[in-house]
Amino acid sequence: MTSSVIKLGRDFYLRPTLEIAHDLIGKFLVYKKGKHLLSARLVEVEAYIGEEDPACHAAVGRTRRNDVMYGIGGHSYIYFIYGMYYCLNVVTERAGFPAAVLIRGAEPVEGAELMKRPYANPGSNRLTDGPGKICKAFGLTREQNGLDLTGAKLYLEDRGYRPLRIGTSRRIGIRKGTDKLWRFFEESSPFVSAKIGTKK
């Protein structure tokens, strides 16, 4: 509807992580990859909050791996896992408090053809329905870890899109902290990574 496009600034990332996670649904992830521009609308995220959250990488304390989570909100935290995949997080809250929002699902908007390149089966239109797949489609690796999301390379935008209904559920793929309902997703989106119903 509206044509206004607003890049999310530092203040967006310095609020409580659960608010940020909820508000990220429907925002657009934008990555300037060389002369190309890739973007996708977020449909699924999970919050990881503090050293008290057993599923958060910061549960073991500050290490070289999770260091950027201890920095000020509004930076990228990209880690490597399972020998083959990268996962993209948005660091939140003040410096010294480790928290982040994992980007789990998105709908390709711009640069969709480029996102197909890493895939053996480019005919699939499910290139970004999972945290590992988003990084694969966007070409994000450890090299993009710690980028300032208020900069010009990798950032998030509010393009005026408002999701119809945002569901919540427990988080996926973790062994500890599964009681918390810290996953947020746009209901009925085909780009949500797994179908787990809304729980109260």
Add this chain to the structure above:
DNA sequence: TGTTGGATCAACT
């Protein structure tokens, strides 16, 4: 220096 297991995904049975 060596071991272990993970915020995944695709391809099986």
Add this chain to the structure above:
DNA sequence: GTTGATCCAACAC
């Protein structure tokens, strides 16, 4: 529902 692919950080020694 289970498994294999395959890296690296964390931790034990």
